[in-house]
Amino acid sequence: xxPTIKTALDLYCGxxxxxxxxxxxxxxxxxxxxxxxxxxxxxxxxxxxxNLIEEDIKTVSPKRFVKDLKGSxxxxxxxxxxxxxSNRNRHKSNKDQRAKxxxxxxxxxxxxxPKLVFFENVPGLxxxxxxxxxxxxxxxxxxxxxxxxxxxxxxxxVPQRRQRMILVGARDSDLLKQATKISFSKRQTVFDVxxxxxxxxxxxxxxxxxxxxxxxxxxxxxxxxxxxxxxDGGSRDELPEKLQLRCHQDLSKNSFPDSYxxxxxxxxxxxxxxxxxxxxxxxxxxxxxDRSITLREAARLQxxxxxxxxxxxxxxxxxxxxxxxxxxxxxxxxxxLYSALSDNRATL
Numbered sequence: 535x536x537p538t539i540k541t542a543l544d545l546y547c548g549x550x551x552x553x554x555x556x557x558x559x560x561x562x563x564x565x566x567x568x569x570x571x572x573x574x575x576x577x578x579x580x581x582x583x584x585n586l587i588e589e590d591i592k593t594v595s596p597k598r599f600v601k602d603l604k605g606s607x608x609x610x611x612x613x614x615x616x617x618x619x620s621n622r623n624r625h626k627s628n629k630d631q632r633a634k635x636x637x638x639x640x641x642x643x644x645x646x647x648p649k650l651v652f653f654e655n656v657p658g659l660x661x662x663x664x665x666x667x668x669x670x671x672x673x674x675x676x677x678x679x680x681x682x683x684x685x686x687x688x689x690x691x692v693p694q695r696r697q698r699m700i701l702v703g704a705r706d707s708d709l710l711k712q713a714t715k716i717s718f719s720k721r722q723t724v725f726d727v728x729x730x731x732x733x734x735x736x737x738x739x740x741x742x743x744x745x746x747x748x749x750x751x752x753x754x755x756x757x758x759x760x761x762x763x764x765x766d767g768g769s770r771d772e773l774p775e776k777l778q779l780r781c782h783q784d785l786s787k788n789s790f791p792d793s794y795x796x797x798x799x800x801x802x803x804x805x806x807x808x809x810x811x812x813x814x815x816x817x818x819x820x821x822x823x824d825r826s827i828t829l830r831e832a833a834r835l836q837x838x839x840x841x842x843x844x845x846x847x848x849x850x851x852x853x854x855x856x857x858x859x860x861x862x863x864x865x866x867x868x869x870x871l872y873s874a875l876s877d878n879r880a881t882l
Contacts (some may be wrong), residue, residue, distance in 0.1 A: 540624040540875050543599060543608040545639055548842070549576040552611050553584065555864025560872045561609060564602040568592050573854055575845035591638045596645030608875050610648040613859055614655065634663060640671050647825065650713055650871055651677065651703040654859055657684050677703035680714045689756070691719035692860040693727050694803045700867065712874035716867055724821065725799040727834045734828050746851070747830035748809060759794060760824035766795065768799035774777040792817035793832050797827070803835045808856035829855065837862035
């Protein structure tokens, strides 16, 4: 018997990593919303069949997706911007209006009544007043909620330390139990995913072979610094005093203690951010070569397949990579959600 199609809607879809993970797990993604034009261009290049609405979510009615559904919605995925709740955000405050964006999902819960609602964000969301409001309003709409669950992407086969918080809601309590039985995967290392890549050209896009695999053109002093940092996990603590940056000498004022550090071959990478190819933003130096990692290496560490198309300039692509939910992590979660929906016999 032909399996029933499971439908999904992707809010705050960005460049499409969550959609990629859901599609690979079997979902038919019928719609998506995002306001960023560059991320939307990337999304369309990879998911042309999806009804992507490039607008402020506050102006989008859930009714605009009804014609795409042909039935009920199985899964609503919500990965609202995490910067207001991140420990890396030095300027966060209760007045950050982005914190309220997660509540915009409630209109789609009420209007489309999905069988499952999935939220992904940084662990800090659970400590915010907005989360209490979100949970209360979901309960008032008839949803049972799972306890907040902290997941490290490294435990789901992503070669990167990336702490995330997930929350699942369901209108059926048995479905919720099944939907939260997430399986973990064998860890992958930096070497596993980028160890086979050739040395990249410097400063020139290698369009013929791989347009993302080229090195930044570093200054002579930056290269000299890297030459003093040992291979395979070394840090800037090894620099002689004459090569230390003044801002690095006062560690109490330094926001990026891992800057100029090298990745370690047989370990996972640190969390990739929007500055993931910038040596000054974190431990993003190649394990052996005297350079920062390339966009291709960053994309692989985020588990994007090599055929995933990115639109925009280098900085815009790095931002899309750093902001993404790793597709492999989302695949593992979505597979559990898909199985739960397939096995559950409740009429919703």
